[in-house]
Amino acid sequence: MSTFKAPKGTYDLLPPDSATYLAVREAIAAPLRGSGYGYIETPGFESVELFARGVGESTDIVTKEMYAFETKGGDRLALRPEGTASVLRAALEANLHKAGNLPVKLWYSGSYYRYERPQKGRYRHFSQVGAEAIGAEDPALDAELIILADQAYRSLGLRNFRILLNSLGDKECRPVYREALQTFLRGLDLDEDTLRRAEINPLRVLDDKRESVQKQLGDAPLLRDYLCDACKAYHEEVRELVTAAGVVFEDDPKLVRGLDYYTRTTFEFVHDGLGSQSAVGGGGRYDGLSEMIGGPALPSVGWALGVDRTVLALEAEGVELELPATTSVFAVPLGDEARRVLFAKVTEMRKNGVAADFAYGGKGLKAAMKAANRSGARYALILGERDIEQGVVQLKDLESGEQTAVGMNEIVAELESRLG
Numbered sequence: 266m267s268t269f270k271a272p273k274g275t276y277d278l279l280p281p282d283s284a285t286y287l288a289v290r291e292a293i294a295a296p297l298r299g300s301g302y303g304y305i306e307t308p309g310f311e312s313v314e315l316f317a318r319g320v321g322e323s324t325d326i327v328t329k330e331m332y333a334f335e336t337k338g339g340d341r342l343a344l345r346p347e348g349t350a351s352v353l354r355a356a357l358e359a360n361l362h363k364a365g366n367l368p369v370k371l372w373y374s375g376s377y378y379r380y381e382r383p384q385k386g387r388y389r390h391f392s393q394v395g396a397e398a399i400g401a402e403d404p405a406l407d408a409e410l411i412i413l414a415d416q417a418y419r420s421l422g423l424r425n426f427r428i429l430l431n432s433l434g435d436k437e438c439r440p441v442y443r444e445a446l447q448t449f450l451r452g453l454d455l456d457e458d459t460l461r462r463a464e465i466n467p468l469r470v471l472d473d474k475r476e477s478v479q480k481q482l483g484d485a486p487l488l489r490d491y492l493c494d495a496c497k498a499y500h501e502e503v504r505e506l507v508t509a510a511g512v513v514f515e516d517d518p519k520l521v522r523g524l525d526y527y528t529r530t531t532f533e534f535v536h537d538g539l540g541s542q543s544a545v546g547g548g549g550r551y552d553g554l555s556e557m558i559g560g561p562a563l564p565s566v567g568w569a570l571g572v573d574r575t576v577l578a579l580e581a582e583g584v585e586l587e588l589p590a591t592t593s594v595f596a597v598p599l600g601d602e603a604r605r606v607l608f609a610k611v612t613e614m615r616k617n618g619v620a621a622d623f624a625y626g627g628k629g630l631k632a633a634m635k636a637a638n639r640s641g642a643r644y645a646l647i648l649g650e651r652d653i654e655q656g657v658v659q660l661k662d663l664e665s666g667e668q669t670a671v672g673m674n675e676i677v678a679e680l681e682s683r684l685g
């Protein structure tokens with residue numbers, strides 16, 4: 266053990282478990298790649314102002330959870346707490362929206378940082394894979410994203426997740442609802458902090474997890490009853506398209522999200538085996554965000570799925586992913602001359618696409634064979650002095666235990682054909 270530990274609220278991803286994380290990222294990315302989303306990578310930090318304006322000045326993410334700092338040059342930066350604002354900033358900066366091909370569809374994968382109270386499923390450093398479709402107002406796009414997330418979770422073997430769907434209205438109808446909700450909240454028995462929140466961002470009060478608050482919200486007005494005709498029609502079409510794809514969802518008229526940029530479609534993927542941190546992913550439409558960060562009107566929609574929580578969901582359902590073996594062949598040299606010869610063979614195998622590893626550190630036969638078994642390789646290649654004289658190498662099938670001598674010049678082709 267060293268003097269240092271991973272910072273509070275973080276953990277290290279180590280083999281063999283780390284392979285599951287890679288597989289989860291890949292499973293989420295695969296349907297996106299196959300649906301016209303291009304890969305984007307943005308910096309791990311951005312101007313504080315981008316998140317303050319984008320995510321929302323009054324959100325917990327911005328007021329309490331940002332890792333914000335000032336650089337030696339005097340810039341105010343923050344580690345990214347989420348991906349949407351950065352991706353939109355990057356797309357605008359590169360004028361992707363002007364290339365005449367809207368929507369711009371992008372996917373990303375990376376680390377995000379929130380100074381939250383750590384608990385199982387809630388970390389200060391976590392991973393998301395996300396997708397954003399920028400610059401089109403089309404219910405089919407909202408539906409596409411919901412369907413692709415469903416497909417990703419199902420391809421991983423997850424079954425016990427639910428999709429919650431709501432519409433948050435737009436700049437026409439939301440203000441009317443906001444007023445009605447505020448009037449209702451002012452009449453409740455709420456502490457000062459909550460009353461203040463009701464004035465700044467009343468929708469967030471609906472998301473208050475405390476029982477004392479929830480039990481007073483039974484008769485709260487619902488946004489559903491205030492949606493304007495355009496929002497209603499839009500939402501109905503999203504619902505129809507998702508349903509037609511055979512994807513089951515639940516209407517959740519109380520669903521609100523922790524970020525302020527959402528308009529119209531909002532959704533969350535929750536997993537019932539995860540306790541309080543049950544949201545494995547979430548997203549929605551953000552038609553006004555571009556203008557909020559100084560761009561033109563670009564109605565957009567997206568989601569981000571949490572990799573950490575998806576892995577926990579797999580554990581909760583007892584799903585074991587079939588992970589491809591990383592090493593197919595493990596080479597065991599006996600003696601110095603064998604070491605040189607076999608090392609060259611390993612290099613040749615790797616160039617030919619055979620995944621191979623080597624017994625490093627001058628191990629004896631017993632320890633080296635143990636390492637071969639632990640590596641998960643299908644075959645061991647053993648080379649002793651007599652083998653060198655005879656121009657062969659011993660090929661041992663680690664599953665059946667069968668061992669055969671194969672000519673040194675034929676071994677690479679032999680392995681290629683055996684491994685398919």
Ligand code: HAM
Nearest residue numbers: 347349387388391544545546547548549567568569571
């Ligand atoms: P979000 O709901 O804040 O949305 O995060 C999406 C997912 O990231 C969550 O459902 C959860 O799985 C994971 N996550 C968030 N915070 C933590 C944490 N502290 N520890 C572990 N996992 C966490 C967004 O970030 C939006 N940018 C999504 C989006 C994209 N909306 C439109 N486009």
